[in-house]
Structures are given as structure tokens and as C-alpha cells.
Amino acid sequence: MRYGDTGYNLEIDLTRGNVERVETDPKLTELHLGGLGTNAKLLWDRVPPETDPFAPEIPLMFSSGLLCGTPAPGANRTIITAYSPQTLLMGYSMMGGFWAPELKHAGYDKVIFRGKSPDLVYIWINNDKVEIRDASHLRGKGAVETAEIIKEELKEPNAQVAAIGLAGENRVYTASIEQGRSSASRLGLGAVMGDKGIKAIAVRGTKDIYIAKPAEFIELCNEVLKYIQYRNENPVPNVMTILQGLGSPQEMLHVDEKWHTENFMWGNSRVRRKDFWNKQIEDRWREVQLDVRKRLISCYNCPMKCGAIISVPGLSTYMMKCFSKLTYTMAAFVDDLDFGFKIAQRATEYGVDGFSTPQIMAFAFELWEAGILTDADFEGCPSDSEGKFYWLLDRIVRREGIGDILADGTYWAAKKIGKGAEDFAHNNIKKHEQLPLKLGMLNPVYFLMYATGEKINITQIEGQFPQSPFATMEERQEFISDWIQAPDEKFKQIVLDWEFRGERSNPYFPTVDMSVDIVDWQEKMHYIDDALGVCAGLSSFPLKPPYHIHNYPKIISATTGMDLDEAGLTQIYNRNRNLIRAINVRRGLRRIDENPPEDHWKRRFPELEEKLLDAYYKFKGWNNDGIPTKETLQALDLGYIAEDLEKRGIYDEEPSVKKASA
Amino acid sequence: MAEKKKKIIKTIKVDLDKCNGCRACEVICSAFHAEPKYSSNNPARSRIRMIRHPLRDIYVPVYAGEYTSAECMGRDKYIIDGKEYDECGFCRASCPSRDAFKEPDSGLPLKCDMCEDLPEGEKPLCVQWCLNDALIYEEREEEVEEDVKVEDVEIGLASLIDKYGRDKVIDIMARMAEKTKPAA
Known part of the structure; x- marks a missing residue:
């Protein structure tokens, strides 16, 4: 019997219409846990690196994590993996909601699609019975609408449905996969799903999931829950409101948006409106939000309420989370939040990423203003701020006219448009649009996370270390006094020593070595979460979370029966981290690509940044071009990867960046 | 006539407004009732069930009540606060429909x-795991007529007889008894 995981994957060949239930090797769980880890292993094994993200042989994987479906609170994430059509690197995007636990109860850890369906289909997984069903009647339907129609026609209100909207059908590079109150939005995996001809995957499962050591396991779960309750009652003092609690930023709960609207950038991540927030706006925005918000809601088995049911009069109801209420509003320079909730309804049904898509639109209007795009490109576009955005959103998801070019994201659109458009695609790393955030002084820890993160999305890389120093020694003492999550005492000392000004302040403090240590810890927790399917909101993302490096090994051991300690778990993390890096190295990722947007910080320090990257690579056991060395890979049971990289001549390449000091 | 006795009545008050729809109650209920305890879990075996229609903002946790062999004649609809509910959305019965x-x-x-084999003073698991306080445990003392408690096995058998007929169940019981007879 398998514990934690089900021990079976569902392999679906869409070209041949073939469905197989395949037993998995338990050794892979020991090596990679599950979720992101085993997805990466399959991606490495199954396709050569030259494969186009839209090639039929590309495996599109919908995976649960190792703990999904067990009573471990917040273990509900679905980890979707393929190659990203936008970055051309490994694309992994995750969603909470209810889908992954349902899949586990249906008896599978992953669904792996290959091939392409000649017609639009949806998949119906009902325990052992799996059907590929015609979806021609769902073509062009909204993602939320599709899920409702499918549940209705299956007469199964308890089915969980992950669906794409029109954007995915049309292979828009910012297409999302929507489900429950959640979505896998980043990196264009909805486009890969649409390319394979899959409109939706509906799942219903009524089987048991087994726990190896029940008594120990439930005690650990109870401790996690108690700690969540404690943290909900005891917000972290002396930090900004949105950093005080657990979960994702509580954007559905809070109505005070002074911080975001005055510190994040408006338009194409350009303009900071330092005195935007006033009494009139505050009153109006509160009224709007409370009016459309019907209920604060959760994902599976999680007490946090990061999402909401949103019902705008005259529009169909949808669910929202986190920050998308502001991304469209701010990108379009609209001062009324009402617009944010309205356009997000359309965007959710279309199924598009709420971070990249508004930026692409703001980028297009900047190009128009600069004369790089012309009136001909915008024929029929209304002149008001709101109307313009609706109009362009419709063009992009339909790939009509200029929308077809913009649907590939700012990086590729700028390349195609030329005439200096590249300068306007200024907020990308590795071809992917970043948060609209521009800051003053370089923060060395954030520099490293932005530069080297394989997720290419800071909110899923950053985490438990404070974003800025505490003002007084008393505040620092207070912060470290109950910081049980810190892996090591040295992190507490950094917090004590970190100042706003002087020698021990950004960018030279935390020092290079400290920064590397901090980044390694943050990354470690995210990689573990993404393999276990635990929401970052209860673990790697907020300050002082209930899951951490000290209790995770016990929880994994009690669930699976493995005998894992902190060193063992760290070894698995390093294995998964290096495996994903190697996949991307094989796809061409090099040091030269590890470059945050030029204007992300006003004050840059090229020499220091070089030192930071050098030290990070050295710490990881990578060469100076960011490539894992043979020795590093061999020590992680990844000798086969070292052989492959060697055979391809990757170790003999000239460095991608010529160092000034060399 | 059964004798009147003072008895602690255990109840769970359900505050629908506070429910966030996470289904932790289903998860922990099924885990607690697994054999051995917590060795497996499966919301489909839970004795509390979330009736959920997120887009209609319907979130109703319902506790499993008595078994009934017949379905209702009519299944009425209720409109509460502008939202339409099926009667089944509030019903506790294990029924054929x-x-x-x-x-x-x-x-x-x-x-x-009510998680009756928990140590004295501990609240049912669903209440313990509902951090949003949608499920509130209450006790009150009442004078009741003491019923003869029907065993779970008997309820189960009665439902099988309803479903398959008396003769078939007796036949199968006899055959199984033969098969599992201890060696002489």
C-alpha cells in the first residue's frame, strides 16, 4: 500500500484517444517527493530539450502534491507543468482550490497528457472511469461558465473542474487555467492546454487516502492548525498590514489600498502616484468592494479566506483572489475600483493572467502614444480609459489585428513591432512580465531572488525573511523572540544587525554570503511546498508560518512512512532545485538571462550584483554561468543529467557574460 | 412506556454566514472515523457534508441524520434571502434519492x-477543525424518554433489506456464515 500518494498516474494520449492508469515507482517519491519534483523528472525524461512548447509530444502535467488530499491543512495545490510558450523554459504554474485533492481521491497523483486532440474535448475522471468527451458545444465559452455547464451535464455538482476560456483556446501566451476560486495563471500553460484541444478536466473521487503513522500525523496537523489560529489572533507587529498575517495578501478582506495604490506603479509599470489615496477614494472603494463581495472563501481544507465570491450587478458571478482587483485598475489609470471588479469578471471568463495581461495592454497604449503603434492598429478603439481596456482585451483573447501580436506578451510583441518597442517592454525577466513595482535602493536578497528564480515570479520565490529592517533594537528582539521557523540562529543575528542606514544597511547588508543563505532558505521552502502541494500562504510566503523546515520532515515521515530528517529533506530540495535548473540550462538558460529589469531599482550596483551571483552559484555548486557542475549533480543522484550536459558540450561553452574583472 | 431520564443533548449550531466552504469538517470527520483512527480519510465517507454552490453563494454544512428507506414525495424549494435552495440542501437523511x-x-x-468515543469534554472534531466558528458546539440538559439504542449493524442490515429484499439478505448471510465458519 502507498501512503500519502496514490501510486498511480493517469496517462492520456489525446492523439490516439488512449487512457492508461500507470503505477509509479515509489523510489521517485523518495527522490523527489511529488508535485513539482516528479513533474520535473518526467519533463526531463520524456522530451528532448529542442522540443517546441506546442509540439504534440510535450507532456502537459496536472499534478497533486504528496500531501494533497490528506488532512494536512492547506495541502490543496495543483502543480501544472510543461514548457512555457512565453519564456521557452520549463513553465510551472500552480493553483489552489479543490482540484488536486479530488484527483487524489479519484485514485491518481497526476494526469499526464500527450499528443493533441483533433477536436475540442473535455476529460471526465470519475474514479476508475475516465472519458474523453466532445466539447464542441463549449467552444468560446467562459472558463467559469464551462465548469458550470459540465457539472450540470454530468449531473455531478461535486465534480471539480479546471477549464480554459477563449484565451487558452486561442493560445494566448498569458492564458490561465481556472478552477474553483483559483487559477494557474503564469507562464501561459492555458495556451498549452488549448493547443492540445482540452477545454476542461472534470474530476470526482470517492476513494481513501492512507496515512502511514496516523497518531503522529494527526498530532502534527493539530499543531499546525493551532498555530494558524494563534497567528490569526497575533499578527506580526511592526510590519506593514499585508505582511502581518498568513495566507496570500488579504486583498479581498482589506479595503484600505493606500499602500498598493501609492507604492506600486500605474500604467505600464511607470508612474507612482504618491498622493493618490484620499478620503473620497477610500469611501468609494470601500463601498464598491463591500457591495460586490458576497463572501470570503477558502481553498480545500484551509481556514484562511484569501478569496471571495464577487457578484457585480448585471454580470455573472465569479471568484477572485489576491491582487487582480487592482492590476487592471492601475494599468488603465482608472480611479474607480468598480472597473477593476467588472473587467476582472470578463478576464476570468476569458481565462487570462491578471498580472501580465493588464501590463501588455498598458504597454500597447504607451506604444500608441509614442507613435510606434498607429491609429490603424487601434481602429474602432474607444477613447475612454475603461473602454480602451475592454476593447483591447477582446482583441488579445481573439488574436484579432494588433491583439494577435500582443497575445504573445510584451517581450515577443516588442520584437515583432520593432521601431524601438523593445524599450517599452521594460518590466520583464526571462521574457516574463513582473510585478509593477519600482524601488529606490537595491536589496541584495531580492536581487538574487529576482535574478535566479526559476519560477520567474517573485511572490512565489520570496518568503519568510523580513523585506526590510526593523527600526529599533526592541522591535528586532521582539521579532526574533518567537521566530521558531528560522532554520539557524545566524538568521536571527542578521535581523538584529540589519539597519536602515549606515554600514549595516542595503545594499551591502545583509552581506553577500548572508544574502545567499537567506535566498537558499526562501527557495528551499517554496520547492518543498511545491512538491508537497501545500499552499505557500501557510508556508513559504508569509512571515512566521505554521509549516517550516523543523516540522516538515516529521509531517512527511508520518504521512509516508519515509524516515526523513532536515538534512534528508534539504537533499531532496537540492535535487529538485538542480533538476529544474538543468532542464532550463538544457533549454538555453545562462547567467546572461539572470537579470532583473534595468529600472527595478533606481540605484544599481553592477559590481556587487556580480559578486552576489558569483557567490550564489558557488553556494549552489554551479559554475560561473549558472550551470550545475558534474560533482554537484552526481552528489544528488543526478549523474545522468551531468552526462547529458557533458554530451551536449554545455560544460565546454564560452561564458555567456564576459566578466569585467576577468 | 420508556422511563423519563435526564440527558445531555449535544448539538451543533451551524452559522451559515461564517462558513468559508473549505470542507475541513468533511476531511477530519472521515479521518476520525477511519479504522484505525486517522489511518485514512475520504470526504465521501464523512458524516458532515458541505452543500456548496459557490456561484450562488450557497454554503450549507449538513450532518448525517437517520437512515430512511423512502424518498420524499415532493422536494420543495425554499427561497431565503433571494437564493433558491432545494429542500435536500438542508436534509440530514441518508435516503434513496x-x-x-x-x-x-x-x-x-x-x-x-458526535465523535462519541472522544475523551470527555472534547468537542466533536468538525467543530475543533472549524477555525471560522461556523460550527458551534452546545450542550443542554433535557428530560427525554430513554430509547433502546439501535446498533449500527442493525441499521445497516435494515437498509440492505430495504434495498435488496429480505430473502436475498438472509441467503447471503447464510452463505457467508458457512464460508467463515471456524474450522472444527
């Missing part, structure tokens, strides 16, 4: 037992 409150493999009825 739906899958709720039946073991997924055997079809045997499930019933909430």
Missing part, C-alpha cells in the same frame, strides 16, 4: 455520532 451520507463502496448509511 441521493448519494450523500452513504459509504461510497457499500452504500451503507452513515450517521453523525
Whole structure:
């Protein structure tokens, strides 16, 4: 019997219409846990690196994590993996909601699609019975609408449905996969799903999931829950409101948006409106939000309420989370939040990423203003701020006219448009649009996370270390006094020593070595979460979370029966981290690509940044071009990867960046 | 006539406004009632069930009540606060018209037992795991007529007889008794 995981994957060949239930090797769980880890292993094994993200042989994987479906609170994430059509690197995007636990109860850890369906289909997984069903009647339907129609026609209100909207059908590079109150939005995996001809995957499962050591396991779960309750009652003092609690930023709960609207950038991540927030706006925005918000809601088995049911009069109801209420509003320079909730309804049904898509639109209007795009490109576009955005959103998801070019994201659109458009695609790393955030002084820890993160999305890389120093020694003492999550005492000392000004302040403090240590810890927790399917909101993302490096090994051991300690778990993390890096190295990722947007910080320090990257690579056991060395890979049971990289001549390449000091 | 006795009545008050729809109650209920305890879990075996229609903002946790062999004649609709609910959305019965409150493999009825084998003073697990306080445990003293407690096995057998007929169940019982007879 398998514990934690089900021990079976569902392999679906869409070209041949073939469905197989395949037993998995338990050794892979020991090596990679599950979720992101085993997805990466399959991606490495199954396709050569030259494969186009839209090639039929590309495996599109919908995976649960190792703990999904067990009573471990917040273990509900679905980890979707393929190659990203936008970055051309490994694309992994995750969603909470209810889908992954349902899949586990249906008896599978992953669904792996290959091939392409000649017609639009949806998949119906009902325990052992799996059907590929015609979806021609769902073509062009909204993602939320599709899920409702499918549940209705299956007469199964308890089915969980992950669906794409029109954007995915049309292979828009910012297409999302929507489900429950959640979505896998980043990196264009909805486009890969649409390319394979899959409109939706509906799942219903009524089987048991087994726990190896029940008594120990439930005690650990109870401790996690108690700690969540404690943290909900005891917000972290002396930090900004949105950093005080657990979960994702509580954007559905809070109505005070002074911080975001005055510190994040408006338009194409350009303009900071330092005195935007006033009494009139505050009153109006509160009224709007409370009016459309019907209920604060959760994902599976999680007490946090990061999402909401949103019902705008005259529009169909949808669910929202986190920050998308502001991304469209701010990108379009609209001062009324009402617009944010309205356009997000359309965007959710279309199924598009709420971070990249508004930026692409703001980028297009900047190009128009600069004369790089012309009136001909915008024929029929209304002149008001709101109307313009609706109009362009419709063009992009339909790939009509200029929308077809913009649907590939700012990086590729700028390349195609030329005439200096590249300068306007200024907020990308590795071809992917970043948060609209521009800051003053370089923060060395954030520099490293932005530069080297394989997720290419800071909110899923950053985490438990404070974003800025505490003002007084008393505040620092207070912060470290109950910081049980810190892996090591040295992190507490950094917090004590970190100042706003002087020698021990950004960018030279935390020092290079400290920064590397901090980044390694943050990354470690995210990689573990993404393999276990635990929401970052209860673990790697907020300050002082209930899951951490000290209790995770016990929880994994009690669930699976493995005998894992902190060193063992760290070894698995390093294995998964290096495996994903190697996949991307094989796809061409090099040091030269590890470059945050030029204007992300006003004050840059090229020499220091070089030192930071050098030290990070050295710490990881990578060469100076960011490539894992043979020795590093061999020590992680990844000798086969070292052989492959060697055979391809990757170790003999000239460095991608010529160092000034060399 | 049974004798009147003072008895602690255990109740769970359900505050629908506070429910966030996470289904932790289903998760922990099924884990607690696994054999051995917490060795497996499966919301489909839970004795509490979330009736959820997120887009209609309907979130109703319902506890499994008595087994009933017949379905209702009419199934009425209620409109509360502008939202339409099926009567089944509030009903606790394990009945023929739906899958709720039946073991997924055997079809045997499930019933909430308030986690009766928990140590004295501990609240039912669903209440403990509902951090949003949608489920509130209450006790009150009442004078009641003491019923003869019907065993779970008997309820299960009665439901099988309803479903398959008396003769068939007796036949199978006899055959199984033969098979599992201890060696002489």
C-alpha cells in the first residue's frame, strides 16, 4: 500500500484517444517527493530539450502534491507543468482550490497528457472511469461558465473542474487555467492546454487516502492548525498590514489600498502616484468592494479566506483572489475600483493572467502614444480609459489585428513591432512580465531572488525573511523572540544587525554570503511546498508560518512512512532545485538571462550584483554561468543529467557574460 | 412506556454566514472515523457534508441524520434571502434519492455520532477543525424518554433489506456464515 500518494498516474494520449492508469515507482517519491519534483523528472525524461512548447509530444502535467488530499491543512495545490510558450523554459504554474485533492481521491497523483486532440474535448475522471468527451458545444465559452455547464451535464455538482476560456483556446501566451476560486495563471500553460484541444478536466473521487503513522500525523496537523489560529489572533507587529498575517495578501478582506495604490506603479509599470489615496477614494472603494463581495472563501481544507465570491450587478458571478482587483485598475489609470471588479469578471471568463495581461495592454497604449503603434492598429478603439481596456482585451483573447501580436506578451510583441518597442517592454525577466513595482535602493536578497528564480515570479520565490529592517533594537528582539521557523540562529543575528542606514544597511547588508543563505532558505521552502502541494500562504510566503523546515520532515515521515530528517529533506530540495535548473540550462538558460529589469531599482550596483551571483552559484555548486557542475549533480543522484550536459558540450561553452574583472 | 431520564443533548449550531466552504469538517470527520483512527480519510465517507454552490453563494454544512428507506414525495424549494435552495440542501437523511451520507463502496448509511468515543469534554472534531466558528458546539440538559439504542449493524442490515429484499439478505448471510465458519 502507498501512503500519502496514490501510486498511480493517469496517462492520456489525446492523439490516439488512449487512457492508461500507470503505477509509479515509489523510489521517485523518495527522490523527489511529488508535485513539482516528479513533474520535473518526467519533463526531463520524456522530451528532448529542442522540443517546441506546442509540439504534440510535450507532456502537459496536472499534478497533486504528496500531501494533497490528506488532512494536512492547506495541502490543496495543483502543480501544472510543461514548457512555457512565453519564456521557452520549463513553465510551472500552480493553483489552489479543490482540484488536486479530488484527483487524489479519484485514485491518481497526476494526469499526464500527450499528443493533441483533433477536436475540442473535455476529460471526465470519475474514479476508475475516465472519458474523453466532445466539447464542441463549449467552444468560446467562459472558463467559469464551462465548469458550470459540465457539472450540470454530468449531473455531478461535486465534480471539480479546471477549464480554459477563449484565451487558452486561442493560445494566448498569458492564458490561465481556472478552477474553483483559483487559477494557474503564469507562464501561459492555458495556451498549452488549448493547443492540445482540452477545454476542461472534470474530476470526482470517492476513494481513501492512507496515512502511514496516523497518531503522529494527526498530532502534527493539530499543531499546525493551532498555530494558524494563534497567528490569526497575533499578527506580526511592526510590519506593514499585508505582511502581518498568513495566507496570500488579504486583498479581498482589506479595503484600505493606500499602500498598493501609492507604492506600486500605474500604467505600464511607470508612474507612482504618491498622493493618490484620499478620503473620497477610500469611501468609494470601500463601498464598491463591500457591495460586490458576497463572501470570503477558502481553498480545500484551509481556514484562511484569501478569496471571495464577487457578484457585480448585471454580470455573472465569479471568484477572485489576491491582487487582480487592482492590476487592471492601475494599468488603465482608472480611479474607480468598480472597473477593476467588472473587467476582472470578463478576464476570468476569458481565462487570462491578471498580472501580465493588464501590463501588455498598458504597454500597447504607451506604444500608441509614442507613435510606434498607429491609429490603424487601434481602429474602432474607444477613447475612454475603461473602454480602451475592454476593447483591447477582446482583441488579445481573439488574436484579432494588433491583439494577435500582443497575445504573445510584451517581450515577443516588442520584437515583432520593432521601431524601438523593445524599450517599452521594460518590466520583464526571462521574457516574463513582473510585478509593477519600482524601488529606490537595491536589496541584495531580492536581487538574487529576482535574478535566479526559476519560477520567474517573485511572490512565489520570496518568503519568510523580513523585506526590510526593523527600526529599533526592541522591535528586532521582539521579532526574533518567537521566530521558531528560522532554520539557524545566524538568521536571527542578521535581523538584529540589519539597519536602515549606515554600514549595516542595503545594499551591502545583509552581506553577500548572508544574502545567499537567506535566498537558499526562501527557495528551499517554496520547492518543498511545491512538491508537497501545500499552499505557500501557510508556508513559504508569509512571515512566521505554521509549516517550516523543523516540522516538515516529521509531517512527511508520518504521512509516508519515509524516515526523513532536515538534512534528508534539504537533499531532496537540492535535487529538485538542480533538476529544474538543468532542464532550463538544457533549454538555453545562462547567467546572461539572470537579470532583473534595468529600472527595478533606481540605484544599481553592477559590481556587487556580480559578486552576489558569483557567490550564489558557488553556494549552489554551479559554475560561473549558472550551470550545475558534474560533482554537484552526481552528489544528488543526478549523474545522468551531468552526462547529458557533458554530451551536449554545455560544460565546454564560452561564458555567456564576459566578466569585467576577468 | 420508556422511563423519563435526564440527558445531555449535544448539538451543533451551524452559522451559515461564517462558513468559508473549505470542507475541513468533511476531511477530519472521515479521518476520525477511519479504522484505525486517522489511518485514512475520504470526504465521501464523512458524516458532515458541505452543500456548496459557490456561484450562488450557497454554503450549507449538513450532518448525517437517520437512515430512511423512502424518498420524499415532493422536494420543495425554499427561497431565503433571494437564493433558491432545494429542500435536500438542508436534509440530514441518508435516503434513496441521493448519494450523500452513504459509504461510497457499500452504500451503507452513515450517521453523525458526535465523535462519541472522544475523551470527555472534547468537542466533536468538525467543530475543533472549524477555525471560522461556523460550527458551534452546545450542550443542554433535557428530560427525554430513554430509547433502546439501535446498533449500527442493525441499521445497516435494515437498509440492505430495504434495498435488496429480505430473502436475498438472509441467503447471503447464510452463505457467508458457512464460508467463515471456524474450522472444527
